Amino acid sequence: MQKVKNSIGIFDSGIGGTSIWKEIQQLLPKENTLYLSDSKNAPYGNRTKEEIIELSIKNTEFLLKNDCKIIVVACNTATTNAIKVLRQKYTIPFIGIEPAIKPAALQTKTNVIGILATKGTLNSELFEKTSANLDSKLTIMERVGEGLVDLIEKGKIYSSEMTLLLEKYLTPMIEANVDCIVLGCTHYPYLKNQIEAIVGPSVKIIDSGYAVAMQTQNILKQHNLLNLENLKASHKFCINIDKTVLTEILEEHVPPGINISIEETAF
Numbered sequence: 001m002q003k004v005k006n007s008i009g010i011f012d013s014g015i016g017g018t019s020i021w022k023e024i025q026q027l028l029p030k031e032n033t034l035y036l037s038d039s040k041n042a043p044y045g046n047r048t049k050e051e052i053i054e055l056s057i058k059n060t061e062f063l064l065k066n067d068c069k070i071i072v073v074a075c076n077t078a079t080t081n082a083i084k085v086l087r088q089k090y091t092i093p094f095i096g097i098e099p100a101i102k103p104a105a106l107q108t109k110t111n112v113i114g115i116l117a118t119k120g121t122l123n124s125e126l127f128e129k130t131s132a133n134l135d136s137k138l139t140i141m142e143r144v145g146e147g148l149v150d151l152i153e154k155g156k157i158y159s160s161e162m163t164l165l166l167e168k169y170l171t172p173m174i175e176a177n178v179d180c181i182v183l184g185c186t187h188y189p190y191l192k193n194q195i196e197a198i199v200g201p202s203v204k205i206i207d208s209g210y211a212v213a214m215q216t217q218n219i220l221k222q223h224n225l226l227n228l229e230n231l232k233a234s235h236k237f238c239i240n241i242d243k244t245v246l247t248e249i250l251e252e253h254v255p256p257g258i259n260i261s262i263e264e265t266a267f
Contacts, residue, residue: 004227007034007236008216009068011059014042014153015239015246016187017074020097022253023213024072028220030230034066036267037239037246043149044077045118045185052120056082060090062238062267069225072216073097074186076117076208080124093219098126099184100208105134107204108180114141114173117184118149141176143169145185152187155245158194166191170198183207190249233258238265 008031010021015037025033036059044052056078063071072095073079073086079096086094099121104113121127122142131140151162173181181203183189189207196205220226227233235258239246243262254260 003069004225005032005230006067006069007032008220009034009036009063009066009071010074011036011038011056011063011071011078012074012186013044013055013078014039014149014187015249016149016152016185016190018237018246018249018253019186019189019207020072020074020209020212021235023209024216025233025235025258027210027213028217028226030227030233031220032227032230032233033235034063034068035235035237036062037237038267039153039246040240042153043118044075045120045144045149047120049081049120049124052078052081053085056086057089058267060086064090064092068092070095070216070220070223072212074212076184076186077120077124080121080126093223095212095216095219097186097208097212098130099182100206100211101130101134101140101182103211104180104182104204104206105138107206108138110177110179111137112139112141112176112178114143114170114176114178114181115184116143116145116169116181116188119144119146121184139176141173141178143173145169145188148191149185149187152190153245155248157190162191163194166194166198170195174199174203178203180204180206235260237262238267239263240265240267
């Protein structure tokens with residue numbers, strides 16, 4: 001029974017994975033959560049595969065020491081580069097996240113899909129395998145969102161710098177007649193409104209948040225780990241740099257009455 005009450009562990013290379021946390025909290029309101037933001041080492045997308053694996057192991061060890069019952073890798077880059085190693089090394093269930101190009105492939109009418117992601121995700125073996133299995137008639141426009149994560153981590157979501165970068169990355173997609181754009185980084189859902197303003201209502205913006213929450217629920221059920229009795233779930237956020245930007249993000253997006261705490265932690 002005690003294990004059922006343990007937290008869902010979530011980690012990301014920064015604050016972006018809070019977009020995944022939000023979906024999990026909404027779907028599973030009785031579950032306690034522990035979120036780990038490795039902002040000191042963000043973004044993972046510019047690091048080598050070896051570095052990403054090393055950091056992912058470090059994050060996993062932190063969550064295991066805090067008795068998490070399942071771990072959500074709320075980072076596309078960490079999932080595509082490290083989750084295979086994590087699953088081999090540990091017995092705890094892992095939930096990964098990868099760009100939602102399969103749903104986009106099913107929804108496109110123009111057969112042109114845009115994907116905005118980090119270099120680490122787009123260059124990964126897992127992403128290449130997924131892309132290779134899609135219909136050969138599809139055109140996939142890949143774009144590295146260089147600088148976007150850095151601006152989000154600095155709290156500059158609505159800055160003129162952000163607008164300029166988004167216009168630079170999205171304009172070629174519009175000109176190529178994309179009708180679906182996949183957000184291939186958990187930071188990017190915080191840019192959704194701005195992206196929609198640039199590309200217009202005819203382009204669907206697709207991310208993986210709800211699908212990850214559903215998969216988390218399914219795996220908890222399979223392992224008999226669902227917390228069905230919790231009356232007041234607690235949500236702890238740990239970050240290894242100044243917590244100001246994380247606090248601002250949560251204040252903007254967490255509904256009233258949700259019990260959260262934010263802690264600056266060296267790890």
